[in-house]
Amino acid sequence: MDIAALSVAMSSTRYVQGASIAVMDNIKNVAEQQGSQLLEMMQETVPEHPTSGNQIDIKL
Numbered sequence: 001m002d003i004a005a006l007s008v009a010m011s012s013t014r015y016v017q018g019a020s021i022a023v024m025d026n027i028k029n030v031a032e033q034q035g036s037q038l039l040e041m042m043q044e045t046v047p048e049h050p051t052s053g054n055q056i057d058i059k060l
Helices: 003-043
Strands: none
Touching: none
């Protein structure tokens, strides 16, 4: 294999790897944002009634 072809192949491989890393970085950032938004949403939920589950009504 000649040097020019090897150089082109290596450059192409480097370009594809760089693009893959950029895409994965973007996916990681989106996942982190969605995770933090989910945590915020869960903390904003309405709490249960304070006496819910503390008493049992039984009639015999």
